[in-house]
Amino acid sequence: MDKIYTLKKASPKLLRIIKSFWLVDYQEDIALRKEKIIPDGYPELIFHLGDPYKININGVWQQQSQYLIAGQIKNCFFLENTGKSKMFAIKFQPWALTELLDIKMKTLTDKVIEIPQKLLVTLQPIKEVAMSSLSFDEKIKHIENWFLKFISRQNIKRFNGRNAVELIIKNKGRLSLKEIQNKVGISERSLERYFEMYIGLSPKFYIRIIRFSYIFQLTQKGCIDWAEVAFLSGFYDQSHFIKNFKEFTGEEPNKYKFSEKNMANLFLKK
Template sequence: MEEIYFRKGSSTKISGIIKSFWQIDNKESISIVREKIIPDGYPELIFHYGDYYKTNINGVWQTQGLYLIAGQIKNHFFLENTGESKIFGIKFQPWGLSELFKIEMSGLTDKVIEIPDKVLDTLKPVKEISVGSLSFDEKVTKIENWFIEFFSDLDLKSFKGQKAVELIIENKGKAELKNIQSEVGISERSLERYFKSKIGLSPKYYSRIIRFSHIFKLVQSNETDWSDIIFITGYYDQSHFIKNFKEFTGEDPSIYSFFEKNLANFFLKK
């Protein structure tokens, strides 16, 4: 049986960089499972302490490394375990990895790659905690403390572009970008440049992902019908909604299994 643990960052000192922590721990039986991963708008660091995984992002299956960095993805992809699943993950705010490690995020779009050696050297204490034998909550507490100390030596600034990202998320991807630019005081060109470097997607595409991900939270509430969901999430009409849903998931919303226990549903509802 596979158990999935999740916890939002509990320290306000790191909430501007780290969104949440998660862990998959395979118990008892081991079976090969193919999972679909759907865009949610947040990059991650992933530490495997079980067997390797395989991914299919661009039509080719590849075996992953054990210590990974995942950038923004534009469409769904597939992954498959090769044996025992034991994974610890850190989900960052959209700008988090770029701010911490000066990573050009456009180079990570639609990629899950091994953590660069220089970054992994810096993260050695985090890696050792992540793959160790502590409980999930103990790992999170120790890693939070490490990042708090790490942050104290960094000059982390809040840019206008970051505020724009926050407003997109706050408005569930529905706000007009021109209105956000006006509120933040940033030009269209500067916003595009910020998103390319710090996020890895255009502002428009990122807004689409955030709006799309809100669907899952509404469906989970079980109090809203489809016509209300289409209206609340700001789609023009049903055909527009279905077209976007199929682009991100590869499936029609009428047949998608929203309540199936899988990784895509777990992360999109968190």
């Protein structure tokens, strides 16, 4: 079976809004396959070009719609195809959906839902390109051009909260809240308010997700020394590292299949 997992970074002129684009295509009808999705700290718009998927976030399986918006997820969840599998998606910067579309991200925490009709009207040109027969690169080109025009018509204000998020990501989640507040010049309360509206998670929890995601980059260097990985990813000790990893993945790190070709590894590995 020929599986295609493709991820492409957004162009520099759009990186402040879009992190990347991705495509998953199994290229033929396949048997039911369950995929584990792990939190990575970025919201998405997802378009199913094949048959719909079923999703299980809170212990109940539900069939997904064709056009989806995904908020911040706190724990791993599962997807299962119902037939032919093909998806195209846009992975946004953590703050982007609020800045661009005035979405209160707290309402999307732990949710992957059908794009609301009012929002779908705004995003109609994006939907048409995403669902078209254009190549992956051609879709990206058209969508980026649309977003450049869309942004030019917006009055987007930059808040200190975004500076804090960028600092967390840049430092792989290895800064304390107090260090972040001091470097950015923002009060604890203002930071909490920003994260509630623009990110959908508390600053402390978001730091944990970004610090956790760095583990996947460290494992690509070859032979894995878990004590070294724990230290480099900012954990006080190996037991704390294992507990955190298991909380987000449901598995211990030495049992997780880092080399397997799946959606979770596509998003978390560089």
